[in-house]
Amino acid sequence: MAGDIHILGVDGIPEARAGEDPAQLVLDGLSHSGIKLEDGDVLVVTHKLVSKAEDRLIDLSTITPSPFAERLALRYEKDARQIEVVLRESTRIVRMDRGVIIAETPHGFVCANGGVDASNAPDSDYVVLLPIDPDETARQIRSAVQDASGARIAVIITDSFGRPWRAGITNVAIGVSGMSPFNDYRGQYDEHGYELRATVIAVADEIASAAELVMGKLDRRPVAVLRGYDFIASEAANGQELVMDPAKDLFR
Amino acid sequence: MAGDIHILGVDGIPEARAGEDPAQLVLDGLSHSGIKLEDGDVLVVTHKLVSKAEDRLIDLSTITPSPFAERLALRYEKDARQIEVVLRESTRIVRMDRGVIIAETPHGFVCANGGVDASNAPDSDYVVLLPIDPDETARQIRSAVQDASGARIAVIITDSFGRPWRAGITNVAIGVSGMSPFNDYRGQYDEHGYELRATVIAVADEIASAAELVMGKLDRRPVAVLRGYDFIASEAANGQELVMDPAKDLFR
Numbered sequence: 001m002a003g004d005i006h007i008l009g010v011d012g013i014p015e016a017r018a019g020e021d022p023a024q025l026v027l028d029g030l031s032h033s034g035i036k037l038e039d040g041d042v043l044v045v046t047h048k049l050v051s052k053a054e055d056r057l058i059d060l061s062t063i064t065p066s067p068f069a070e071r072l073a074l075r076y077e078k079d080a081r082q083i084e085v086v087l088r089e090s091t092r093i094v095r096m097d098r099g100v101i102i103a104e105t106p107h108g109f110v111c112a113n114g115g116v117d118a119s120n121a122p123d124s125d126y127v128v129l130l131p132i133d134p135d136e137t138a139r140q141i142r143s144a145v146q147d148a149s150g151a152r153i154a155v156i157i158t159d160s161f162g163r164p165w166r167a168g169i170t171n172v173a174i175g176v177s178g179m180s181p182f183n184d185y186r187g188q189y190d191e192h193g194y195e196l197r198a199t200v201i202a203v204a205d206e207i208a209s210a211a212e213l214v215m216g217k218l219d220r221r222p223v224a225v226l227r228g229y230d231f232i233a234s235e236a237a238n239g240q241e242l243v244m245d246p247a248k249d250l251f252r
Numbered sequence: 253m254a255g256d257i258h259i260l261g262v263d264g265i266p267e268a269r270a271g272e273d274p275a276q277l278v279l280d281g282l283s284h285s286g287i288k289l290e291d292g293d294v295l296v297v298t299h300k301l302v303s304k305a306e307d308r309l310i311d312l313s314t315i316t317p318s319p320f321a322e323r324l325a326l327r328y329e330k331d332a333r334q335i336e337v338v339l340r341e342s343t344r345i346v347r348m349d350r351g352v353i354i355a356e357t358p359h360g361f362v363c364a365n366g367g368v369d370a371s372n373a374p375d376s377d378y379v380v381l382l383p384i385d386p387d388e389t390a391r392q393i394r395s396a397v398q399d400a401s402g403a404r405i406a407v408i409i410t411d412s413f414g415r416p417w418r419a420g421i422t423n424v425a426i427g428v429s430g431m432s433p434f435n436d437y438r439g440q441y442d443e444h445g446y447e448l449r450a451t452v453i454a455v456a457d458e459i460a461s462a463a464e465l466v467m468g469k470l471d472r473r474p475v476a477v478l479r480g481y482d483f484i485a486s487e488a489a490n491g492q493e494l495v496m497d498p499a500k501d502l503f504r
Contacts, residue, residue, distance in 0.1 A: 005259040005466055015443070095502040102502060110417040119448050160453065163415055164503030165362040166424070167496045168434050168454030170461070182420050185469050191267070196371050199469055201412065202420030209422070210462030213481050214257055217437050217451055229465050244419045250347040250354060251416035251503065 003228055008035055009214035010223035015122070016048075018055035022137065023144035025049060029223050030149075037151040042226040043141070044211035047130060047159045047174060048117075049222040050137050056129040057121065058085050072096075082118065085127055089114040094252075105130060108243035109174060111161045119217075130159065134175025135238040142177040154178035154231055157239070158208040164251070171212035173204035176239035179231040181205070202242060203231065255480055260287055261466035262475035267374070268300075270307035274389065275396035277301060281475050282401075289403040294478040295393070296463035299382060299411045299426060300369075301474040302389050308381040309373065310337050324348075334370065337379055341366040346504075357382060360495035361426060363413045382411065386427025387490040394429040406430035406483055409491070410460040416503070423464035425456035428491035431483040433457070454494060455483065 012032030013025055026045060030037065037043070051057070065073065065080035069087055073080035076099035083101070090103035094110050103114040107130065115130035131137050134157045142155040157175030162168075173181060181204035185196040211224040246252055264284030265277055278297060282289065289295070303309070317325065317332035321339055325332035328351035335353070342355035346362050355366040359382065367382035383389050386409045394407040409427035414420075425433060433456035437448040463476040498504055 003466070004261060005462075007257040007259070007462070009256060097502050098500075100502060119442050119451065122444055124444070160451075165496050165501060166454065166457070166494050168452045168457070168494065170454050170457050172418070183468075188469075190371050190469070191472065192374055192376070196469060199371065199412075200420045201464065201469070202418065202422050203465065205418070205420070205422050206461035206464050209458035210257075210259070210465060212453065212458050213455065213462060213478075214255070216435075217440075217442070217448060217453070220443065226465075242418050242420065244417050248350070249417060250349050250352060 005226060005228040007210055007214050008033070008225040008227065009221050010035060010225060011221060013049070013220070013222055016052035018052065018057070020053045021144070022050050022053045023141045025053065026141060026145060026223055027148050035225055037145070037149040037153055037225065038227065039152045040227070040230070041151060042154045042156060042179065042207055042229060042231065043145060044156045044158060044208060044224045044226060045141060046215060046222040047134060047157050048128060050131045050134065050157055051128050054131055054137070056131060057126050058129060060085070060125045060127065082116070082127060086113045086116045089116050089129055107134070107174065108240065109161070111159070115159065130174065131157065135177065135240060138175035138177035138239070154233070156204055156208055158211065160212065171208040173208045173239050173242060176204050176237060178233065178235070179204070180234045180237045181239060181242050183232065204239065204242060257478060257480040259462055259466050260285070260477040260479065261473050262287060262477060263473060265301070265472070265474055268304035270304065270309070272305045273396070274302050274305045275393045277305065278393060278397060278475055279400050287477055289397070289401040289405055289477065290479065291404045292479070292482070293403060294406045294408060294431065294459055294481060294483065295397060296408045296410060296460060296476045296478060297393060298467060298474040299386060299409050300380060302383045302386065302409055303380050306383055306389070308383060309378050310381060312337070312377045312379065334368070334379060338365045338368045341368050341381055359386070359426065360492065361413070363411070367411065382426065383409065387429065387492060390427035390429035390491070406485070408456055408460055410463065412464065423460040425460045425491050425494060428456050428489060430485065430487070431456070432486045432489045433491060433494050435484065456491065456494060
């Protein structure tokens, strides 16, 4: 089924500024890198590009911390304004201990600091928030890039999340357009006739992780193209499907 | 730093039988697929191949369930012998609810059913266990494949784990040899002079995930080669480093 896969890094994309069109930045980068998109390519875009273009930056000097944020900041020796922003971006605190806040975001993602990130902000007094609706942004990028390139593609918007029990962070998909985020083997049988009951692979997360290998953190390479993966095309599918159903989640 | 990456699927590897040499199976597959390893390649091997070669199969007809396993089986409508094997492979139960057992293995991995897998076993009355020491197996495969090929490589042994809060499973590294499982940006600075304090990327897991995209579950393709990733070579590094330090783990 799946043949060989290529992951191409897209260079020459300047830092996004508020109001810029993410799709145009991607198209400029593809052109600069001499990459011509093909049918079936997956375009992977880090959320940092999207968040900056959508002006999801917060100037901490404008933030007045609540008493709760002040108390946490004192206890954990953190910036109270930064904690205030984390609390504003969170719908629920999942864990708060040892200076770490694991929170649920309005999208349903559970991650450190509710997705609020101080690194890669253009100024040490700024923090970067997650995009409001990464699925909608993925749809817009996909539509514009398909129109400009003529290729039928999928788009994944990524962030890097930590995870319980395992050290380090990995890239995951927070917005998806044009493909199912899953490869669902349920109901299929292995070579021994055993039905694969619990085998649903989160391929959008695997693609996000694969793309990180060419993106890096310091390479100023916010976009990659993954070529050769036979994804399940879907107009309706989205990244919200990657949020586990709370009724099935043993770690809410 | 990182250029383009290729992921090559290795075909023609028959199902491993007890006592077979995993390295020889890999070398035969590479030869069959016409892949000549190059310096810097990462060889990714699914644990199923290793577990079968190392005879980590359990014939359920030989298992007498304990009273506890019997009671769980009755409650969740499962096979008591299978639950007995899960308990024997576990050092600690992290969650047990709604028919799901999330357990810690002797390696420190936290995963469904302590890594015991009923799919892909050669008989419906068999289950497959994790390798005893996947790091040691990775070292052995690396040593033998380097000797035979002349290429300096890294080896990763994989399994697919679920994770809290996100739907679906992804491939992760359970054994590593020849490379650091991390890309550690701590102490480095982003383009704005902001020190990257918490940015340690679990690249071995990302490579495991990338390789899954060409391996699939039903493709009988238990090996892949990832080419073009500039990993940090290390003789001492291993997959145990991916187990989070319990002192830092908020989800023990």
